[in-house]
Amino acid sequence: MDKYLEFEKPIIELQGKIEELKSYNEDKGGGLEREIGKLKERLVKVQEEIFSNLNPWEKVELARHPSRPYTLDYVKYLFKDWLELHGDRRFADDKALVSGIGRLKDISFVVVGHQRGRKVDEKIKRNFGMAHPEGYRKALRVMKLGGKFGLPIVTLIDSSGAYPGIGAEERGVAHAIAENMKEITMIPVPIIVIITGEGGSGGAIAIAIGDRIYMQKYAIYSVISPEGCASILWRDQKYKKEAAGALKLTPVDLKNLNIIDGIISEPPGGAHSNHEEASRLIGEAIMKAYNELKDIPPPELIEKRIEKFSRMGAFKEL
Amino acid sequence: MQLCRSGEIGRRIGLKIRWSVLLRVGSSPTSGKKLLIYLEQIMKWFQRRKRIEKESKKKDIPDGVWIKCDNCGEILYKKEIMKKFMVCTKCDYHFKVNSFFYKSILLDEDSFEEEDIKIYPCDPLKFKDYKQKLKKAQKRTTLNDAIICGQGKIEGKGIEICIMDFSFIGGSMGSVVGEKVKRAIQRAINMELPLIIVSASGGARMHEGILSLMQMAKTATTLSKLHTPYISILTNPTTAGVMASYASLGDIIIAEPGALIGFAGPRVIKQTLKKELPEGFQRSEFLLEHGFVDMVVHRKYLQDTVKIILGHLS
Ligand SMILES: [Zn+2]
Numbered sequence: 001m002d003k004y005l006e007f008e009k010p011i012i013e014l015q016g017k018i019e020e021l022k023s024y025n026e027d028k029g030g031g032l033e034r035e036i037g038k039l040k041e042r043l044v045k046v047q048e049e050i051f052s053n054l055n056p057w058e059k060v061e062l063a064r065h066p067s068r069p070y071t072l073d074y075v076k077y078l079f080k081d082w083l084e085l086h087g088d089r090r091f092a093d094d095k096a097l098v099s100g101i102g103r104l105k106d107i108s109f110v111v112v113g114h115q116r117g118r119k120v121d122e123k124i125k126r127n128f129g130m131a132h133p134e135g136y137r138k139a140l141r142v143m144k145l146g147g148k149f150g151l152p153i154v155t156l157i158d159s160s161g162a163y164p165g166i167g168a169e170e171r172g173v174a175h176a177i178a179e180n181m182k183e184i185t186m187i188p189v190p191i192i193v194i195i196t197g198e199g200g201s202g203g204a205i206a207i208a209i210g211d212r213i214y215m216q217k218y219a220i221y222s223v224i225s226p227e228g229c230a231s232i233l234w235r236d237q238k239y240k241k242e243a244a245g246a247l248k249l250t251p252v253d254l255k256n257l258n259i260i261d262g263i264i265s266e267p268p269g270g271a272h273s274n275h276e277e278a279s280r281l282i283g284e285a286i287m288k289a290y291n292e293l294k295d296i297p298p299p300e301l302i303e304k305r306i307e308k309f310s311r312m313g314a315f316k317e318l
Numbered sequence: 319m320q321l322c323r324s325g326e327i328g329r330r331i332g333l334k335i336r337w338s339v340l341l342r343v344g345s346s347p348t349s350g351k352k353l354l355i356y357l358e359q360i361m362k363w364f365q366r367r368k369r370i371e372k373e374s375k376k377k378d379i380p381d382g383v384w385i386k387c388d389n390c391g392e393i394l395y396k397k398e399i400m401k402k403f404m405v406c407t408k409c410d411y412h413f414k415v416n417s418f419f420y421k422s423i424l425l426d427e428d429s430f431e432e433e434d435i436k437i438y439p440c441d442p443l444k445f446k447d448y449k450q451k452l453k454k455a456q457k458r459t460t461l462n463d464a465i466i467c468g469q470g471k472i473e474g475k476g477i478e479i480c481i482m483d484f485s486f487i488g489g490s491m492g493s494v495v496g497e498k499v500k501r502a503i504q505r506a507i508n509m510e511l512p513l514i515i516v517s518a519s520g521g522a523r524m525h526e527g528i529l530s531l532m533q534m535a536k537t538a539t540t541l542s543k544l545h546t547p548y549i550s551i552l553t554n555p556t557t558a559g560v561m562a563s564y565a566s567l568g569d570i571i572i573a574e575p576g577a578l579i580g581f582a583g584p585r586v587i588k589q590t591l592k593k594e595l596p597e598g599f600q601r602s603e604f605l606l607e608h609g610f611v612d613m614v615v616h617r618k619y620l621q622d623t624v625k626i627i628l629g630h631l632s
Contacts, residue, residue: 164582249361313493314442
């Protein structure tokens with residue numbers, strides 16, 4: 001792992017020691033297996049301890065971890081015969097949001113998801129995972145394709161939000177988000193929504209209408225970024241840590257607020273520590289949800305979908 | 319600023335009214351009956367004016383005899399401006415007005431029957447200062463939350479209507495706004511009534527966190543089942559979460575002149591791009607130019623325009 005967060009330091013150090021000892025052991029021709037095993041046990045313990053004591057802000061950092069798997073990483077591990085589909089047929093192909101068809105356990109799925117970049121040039125190409133209207137319109141187009149041919153849909157969400165720019169406004173980003181929510185509602189196939197990293201406001205909800213909504217253990221989902229919240233409410237971004245706590249954006253919070261259906265576990269060191277294992281866990285969740293949904297007749301599916309969202313909210317009625 | 323850019327509908331109505339005055343008064347063999355109808359119309363018009371004055375006195379119009387135009391700085395005689403739909407006589411700037419005011423200019427007198435009056439916001443996240451903020455806003459506006467919904471009549475025809483109120487925490491959408499809009503949509507579906515939503519909002523209410531975001535989904539998903547005409551009226555400002563949900567989904571979308579309409583706040587965009595934004599960016603006329611609203615209509619022609627639309631569509 002080349003990039004790590006401050007609180008991951010003990011983990012990284014321990015991993016380094018294990019690697020060192022391993023190569024020393026190889027050179028020596030063995031004999032230190034027990035010590036290595038002990039260190040590995042300690043690593044698991046340290047990881048557990050660190051990850052179970054994270055404060056809200058650290059959870060935000062973890063959701064934004066630069067090594068966290070992105071949509072195309074999950075696709076690589078999970079979906080066979082993957083074909084990426086490009087463009088919204090109206091304006092452009094938005095590379096911040098990818099879409100395509102692939103096969104998981106003999107079932108062809110439509111997959112749409114945000115794509116951030118890992119290296120600088122790729123980050124720019126992907127616009128840091130912040131989609132323009134054409135990205136959301138592409139997502140809708142490809143999801144409708146799934147509806148037309150009876151392919152279930154998976155959406156993977158990881159974006160700080162829709163891109164705030166002049167072109168985005170000129171091309172009606174608000175309209176694109178609104179239209180997506182309304183149109184996705186009527187798509188007659190199972191839709192499984194997974195927040196894999198940062199579920200950022202309108203940029204997330206535009207592809208987060210579905211029949212099952214899951215969050216990965218170290219993902220977040222929020223109406224506004226903690227930084228944005230802090231600068232609006234307290235006129236200063238330095239209160240982002242307080243805002244992270246106040247916004248209640250962790251999977252456990254969202255489960256308590258009856259927004260999500262479940263939490264997908266991650267490898268002990270977080271999804272970024274083991275992409276393959278993280279993918280496997282996501283694949284399991286997709287198949288479980290798919291099996292629950294596949295036999296529901298489309299009109300009932302749509303009715304339940306509307307009902308699901310119409311229940312969300314908290315108010316008093318006297 | 320032009321009064322009405324799209325299809326000149328507003329201006330046409332204005333002219334039509336004036337022509338009809340000339341025709342009816344000018345042509346001598348007017349039957350007594352026609353004259354009576356005409357007089358009745360004038361009476362109604364005066365009554366409506368009076369009612370608007372009464373409503374706008376109720377709330378949110380700055381106290382005092384004079385008010386200053388936010389746009390051109392002109393000092394205006396308040397009584398005069400109220401009669402003119404709270405629009406600056408010098409530059410046509412549309413003052414922000416509250417939900418009571420829109421109710422009075424859009425609906426037949428005393429036709430409004432408010433629904434869901436017993437829904438109140440709560441504080442599900444125990445968000446710092448939110449409770450006090452709510453209390454203050456409730457006291458100041460006499461509203462429960464940032465919207466009123468119910469049935470009304472326009473020229474005797476029943477409609478379902480929601481009017482947002484910017485004076486209540488910036489017209490922000492939390493669970494109450496979302497729920498009331500959802501129920502209004504459901505009533506429009508069940509009673510087969512046209513739906514009108516007047517939006518005025520800075521976006522989602524962050525004090526309710528993710529629940530606010532879900533109100534976008536709640537309203538948009540429910541709208542997918544509506545098959546009666548839905549007129550969305552965008553007033554200053556309609557941005558972020560509200561614009562990115564029901565406000566953008568009208569069959570017909572009307573914007574008031576000069577209103578700030580968009581997704582991201584101009585301040586955020588400026589910060590991101592680190593440059594000045596073009597003149598008129600995210601104003602009603604900009605949206606008309608880019609194809610996201612059907613028309614920009616001066617407030618004095620708003621009701622007439624809605625009448626024509628309803629006449630065509632229902
Ligand atoms: Zn003025």
